[in-house]
Each structure stands twice: as C-alpha cells, then as structure tokens.
Amino acid sequence: MISSYKTMQLTLLSCLLLLACNSAHSGSISKGKSLAFDRSKGNCLACHTIDDGEMAGNIGPPLVNLKMRFSTRDALFKQVWDATTINSKTSMPPFGRNKILSEEEIEHIVEYIWSL
Amino acid sequence: MKTLFKCCHAFLLCTTLTVFASPAEDLGQFRAYFKDKFPSVPFNEFNNGVYAINEDARIAWQDIEEFPPYEEAILNGKALFETSFTNGRNYGNCFENNGVGVSQNYPYWDRARQQVITLALALNLCREESGIPALKYTEAKLTSILAYMVYTSREMKTNARIPTNDKKALESYKKGKKFYYQRRGQLNFSCATCHIQNSGRRIRSETLSPSLGHTTGWPVYRAKWGSVGTLHRRFIGCSKQMRAKEYKLQSEEYRNLEYFLTYMSNGLPINGPSYRK
Numbered sequence: 001m002i003s004s005y006k007t008m009q010l011t012l013l014s015c016l017l018l019l020a021c022n023s024a025h026s027g028s029i030s031k032g033k034s035l036a037f038d039r040s041k042g043n044c045l046a047c048h049t050i051d052d053g054e055m056a057g058n059i060g061p062p063l064v065n066l067k068m069r070f071s072t073r074d075a076l077f078k079q080v081w082d083a084t085t086i087n088s089k090t091s092m093p094p095f096g097r098n099k100i101l102s103e104e105e106i107e108h109i110v111e112y113i114w115s116l
Numbered sequence: 117m118k119t120l121f122k123c124c125h126a127f128l129l130c131t132t133l134t135v136f137a138s139p140a141e142d143l144g145q146f147r148a149y150f151k152d153k154f155p156s157v158p159f160n161e162f163n164n165g166v167y168a169i170n171e172d173a174r175i176a177w178q179d180i181e182e183f184p185p186y187e188e189a190i191l192n193g194k195a196l197f198e199t200s201f202t203n204g205r206n207y208g209n210c211f212e213n214n215g216v217g218v219s220q221n222y223p224y225w226d227r228a229r230q231q232v233i234t235l236a237l238a239l240n241l242c243r244e245e246s247g248i249p250a251l252k253y254t255e256a257k258l259t260s261i262l263a264y265m266v267y268t269s270r271e272m273k274t275n276a277r278i279p280t281n282d283k284k285a286l287e288s289y290k291k292g293k294k295f296y297y298q299r300r301g302q303l304n305f306s307c308a309t310c311h312i313q314n315s316g317r318r319i320r321s322e323t324l325s326p327s328l329g330h331t332t333g334w335p336v337y338r339a340k341w342g343s344v345g346t347l348h349r350r351f352i353g354c355s356k357q358m359r360a361k362e363y364k365l366q367s368e369e370y371r372n373l374e375y376f377l378t379y380m381s382n383g384l385p386i387n388g389p390s391y392r393k
Contacts, residue, residue, distance in 0.1 A: 055320050057319045059318070093304050099302070
C-alpha cells in the first residue's frame with residue numbers, strides 16, 4: 001500500500017518528467033527536421049515530399065500521416081534504419097546499417113516524421 | 117495479360133540478373149522495358165537522355181543547341197586529328213576508313229588483345245604505336261579528337277558487337293552487366309536503381325534519364341564541367357553520388373561497363389558530341 005503522500009509525490013514527479021520530456025521532444029523534432037532536410041545528412045527530400053521542404057524528389061511516397069502506415073514508432077525506426085529488411089528491392093538507402101546516420105540522428109528524424 | 121507482361125519486364129530488369137540470357141535477349145528486354153515505361157517517346161529519341169522525357173529541360177537544351185558550346189572542340193579535334201606525328205603517320209592511319217565514320221563500332225572486342233577497346237583507348241594505342249606518349253583522358257586534346265571523330269559518325273547507328281566465337285568477349289560483356297546491376301557504396305544504389313528502376317522520376321529536382329541511349333552522345337560539353345568530357349568521367353561522377361568506389365578512366369571495369377551499356381543502345385543513332393547541363 002502506497003501512502004497518499006507517496007502517491008502525490010509520484011504524481012508530481014511524473015508531471016515534472018512529462019514536462020521535461022515534452023520540451024526534449026520538441027527539441028528533437030526540430031533537430032530531426034534539419035537532419036532530414038540536410039543534403040549531407042538524411043537528404044530525405046531527395047526522394048520524398050516532406051512538410052515545407054523545397055525541391056523534393058518523387059522516388060518515394062510523400063511522408064505524411066505515418067501513424068496510419070506504421071503502428072509503432074519502432075516500426076518506423078526500422079524503415080529508416082534499414083529499409084531493405086522490409087523490401088529487399090527498395091531504392092531507399094539503409095541509413096543505420098550503412099552508418100549514413102547515427103542511431104541518435106535517426107531517433108531525431110523518426111521523432112520528426114512521426115509528428116507529421 | 118499486358119500488365120503481366122509489363123510486370124515481367126520490370127521484375128527482370130530492376131531486380132534480378134537473368135544470368136543465362138544471351139546479350140540479344142537482354143537487349144530485347146531492355147528496349148521493351150523502356151518502350152512500356154515511356155510509350156510516347158519514339159525509339160530514336162532515347163539518344164537525347166533526359167531531354168527525351170522532360171519537356172522543360174528539352175526547351176532550354178534546344179536553345180543552347182542553336183550555338184553549341186562543343187563546336188570549338190570539333191574544329192580543334194579535326195585539326196589535331198589531321199596533323200601528322202613526327203614519324204609521318206597520323207591518327208587516321210590507325211583506323212578503318214581513315215577514322216571517318218567509325219565510332220559507332222566502338223567499343224569493340226579486340227581478339228588479339230583479349231580486351232574491350234574504346235575509342236579513347238584506341239587513340240592512345242595509336243600514339244603508342246608511333247612511339248608518342250599517351251594523352252590523359254581528361255586532356256582537351258583527347259576529348260576534342262573524340263568530339264571530331266564522333267561527329268563524323270552522326271546519324272550512324274550504334275553497332276557494338278559481341279563475337280560469339282570468343283568466350284572472353286561474352287565474359288567482359290557479362291562483367292559490365294553485373295557492374296550495372298550490383299548495389300555498391302554507402303548509399304547501396306546500383307546504376308540500375310537510378311537509370312532503370314527510377315528513370316523518369318525526380319531525385320530532388322533532377323529528372324533521372326533512362327539508360328537506353330546513355331552512350332550515343334559522348335563526349336559531351338557539360339555546363340558543370342565548363343568543358344567537353346568523356347563517358348568515363350560521368351561514370352566517376354555518378355560513383356561519387358553513390359558514395360561508391362571510383363575506378364580509373366579507361367580502367368577494365370569501366371570499359372566493360374561501356375561495352376554493356378553501348379550494346380544496350382544498339383540501333384540508336386549516334387548524336388555526339390552533345391550538350392548537358
């Protein structure tokens with residue numbers, strides 16, 4: 001049995017954590033966006049229409065509403081980490097497997113495109 | 117049924133190597149694939165690369181062709197071509213028909229040398245026979261002579277031959293073909309990823325040209341280079357885009373690649389030299 005005092009403490013703590021997470025979250029989204037657009041990083045615009053990105057290619061589908069296509073963030077992460085595990089004939093580079101981007105960079109990008 | 121047929125082309129060309137197909141069968145599939153993909157483009161137009169499939173780019177290009185920036189290279193090339201070496205011989209002596217109207221037959225399989233000989237390499241072999249040092253494959257002298265020789269072949273049909281009586285000729289062709297379909301480099305692309313599978317689509321704002329016709333217009337004057345350059349120079353450019361290993365200009369790898377790619381354009385009129393942005 002947790003005392004009501006303890007519960008209050010926990011609630012407060014999780015509130016604080018949530019707040020912290022939220023701001024880290026939006027920071028991650030903006031980092032993700034610049035990584036996704038940067039030609040020497042993700043360069044996702046080479047193939048995908050994304051958001052307000054300019055001069056987008058059309059080799060892959062527009063990146064919108066990804067929550068409809070991917071049931072979890074993990075599944076989306078996998079698509080960016082190594083698209084060939086999902087479709088061996090894909091044109092999409094295996095960003096994680098071939099070390100084009102670091103795990104952390106991919107996390108930011110996933111955070112960003114998950115939010116679109 | 118028609119869709120099934122289309123799917124088959126797409127499958128064979130984009131994804132797998134039909135290992136046991138003969139060059140003639142490869143050629144049939146290759147043409148049929150692009151015919152299906154670009155039904156409104158007449159066969160003879162494929163020698164214009166991206167300008168055959170992108171109207172805006174075509175209009176800008178036609179303007180430039182009014183005063184072609186490669187014209188000077190043709191004139192300089194002609195003069196160099198006709199100048200005698202110190203021993204009295206000249207380039208023409210090294211070729212059939214004195215080197216006029218022969219470039220559509222290059223690259224060819226040289227039975228004696230047991231390798232693929234491109235027009236650029238043939239020029240340096242010619243110099244070697246006269247005891248003159250080879251030219252660099254980036255040198256204006258060499259690219260100008262190429263421009264002139266190709267110019268004398270304009271409208272003649274690409275005619276790369278793979279002799280059936282020499283196993284090594286077929287092997288070189290197959291190596292070139294394998295190179296084209298093999299994924300390579302950090303980005304895991306093959307040449308076919310961009311120029312077969314995604315031809316007609318845009319990478320950023322750049323429309324990807326079909327590989328059919330990729331060899332007919334060389335050398336080209338590229339605005340980006342500010343000069344006339346060779347097909348192998350373009351191979352290096354694309355390898356860089358793929359973040360893949362580059363091979364040397366006129367390396368065996370690139371000569372075999374050129375052999376395969378030229379054979380795939382057989383029947384298309386030569387239209388070099390040409391202009392590209």
